[in-house]
Amino acid sequence: MSKLREMRSVQQEKKGFDWTYVAIAVVVGLALFSVYFIFFQPSPNGQAVGNTAGIEDDDPFKGGVNAPVTIVEFSDFQCPACAAAAPTVKRIAEAYGDKVKIVYRDFPLINTHPFAQKAAEAAECADEQGKFWEMHDVLFQNQQSLGVPALKQYAVELDLNQEQFNSCLDSSKYAAEVASDESAGISLGVRGTPTFFINGVRYSNMSFEQFKAVIDPLLG
Template sequence: MILSLSMGQGFSRKMLVLFSVLCLGFGLWGCNGDQETAQADVNVDPELEAQILQVIRDNPQVLIDAVQNYQLSQQQAQQEEQQKAAEDFQQQVLTEPQTVIGDSPTLGAEDLNVVLIEFSDFECPFCARAHSTLQTFMAQNSDTVTLVYKHFPLAQIHPQAIPAAEASWAAQQQGKFWEYHDQLFENQDRLGEELYQEIATNLGLDLEKFEGDRQNAQPAIQQDLELAQQLGLNGTPFFILASTETGKFETFSGALDLQEYEEKLAAITTP
């Protein structure tokens, strides 16, 4: 295909700039399995190319505006997608909590009338603070609240987050997730291979199975990560608290104090 449009064919400078933005846009934002072949099939008139480059030089703001508008539209589309995912997730938590829980470890009540889903990272200091408070909260409310743990390791800032998550998942395969979970948080300043082996030994785990399961933990952790991404989560700890009896649902983040957890529980369970 040969492009031979010129300014003399009725194109204003602004129209030509917009046309050039579109041409550039296809190169910048389009995905093609054979990029070189695609480029070889398009011959641009050198005169037109020179005109486009000159118009861009004379009107750089037009190109900047086009890029910014594109980025804004992408952000809006992403926000709408995340909002829809959050709404679907909320409905599922309230009507099919077991589907949301899946194979994630749980603690507390078995009836799933009140579900507290925690997205957490073993290397996050705020998660460690939340852990300490949640232990007390669950001790007082284990007959009514089901705590669900979802992995959300922030690997970009916490290098031991994924290895710790993998070790805890391996412990879960031997029925020792919560014991392992507690010791990881209680020894957060020692996260590393020596600690993972030490905890496994202290808990009496089959070490050969533990090692094998660690190697197979990534799919389960990735599934939790993808859920967090779909919901637009960007920090830990993050909580979702829902009552299937009242239909009330609340989200919150950070390491709250005990009274705040109790207040949120009262708010969703009160008809």
């Protein structure tokens, strides 16, 4: 009888042990889901921002400076969804020309994308020499290699002044500028990338046709 009781006791302990791990797994799963929902879910489409004063800055843009439609993109060079959206943004620029102004602003998600901050700074350093968009394209095409040595090599390939670029990147000259973009994005409700503002209305990533459906009525 004593052995039977011992066996039952061991079995009960095992059952308790298993349920404990299940409970822990559920708690951890809920915590991870919450983090994902808060930080990585795209912003709801069609939400107007009350105060649009902070949307634009002195950031790189393409298109007409006084275009009737302005698209501001908050993006991260290490973000796969941002890389996937880049061809769509380029297509918009080609299709609408001076009718649409496209502004790029940095929103590096450094907790999950450790190379995004320096990549953003590299693009700003390239902008000093008039090649932001060229660097922009190279970075998105090479997301698996965004370390500082690679960034400096891309500068060589883009025929940038090496001494100027390297000094800019090594000194973190534009770290504050990148941080300013991120702060502006947070204040505007950006919680994931890419996030777009079309004439002050917030949208998450969309297809070219979806962008077109928003842009065309604004052009009249």
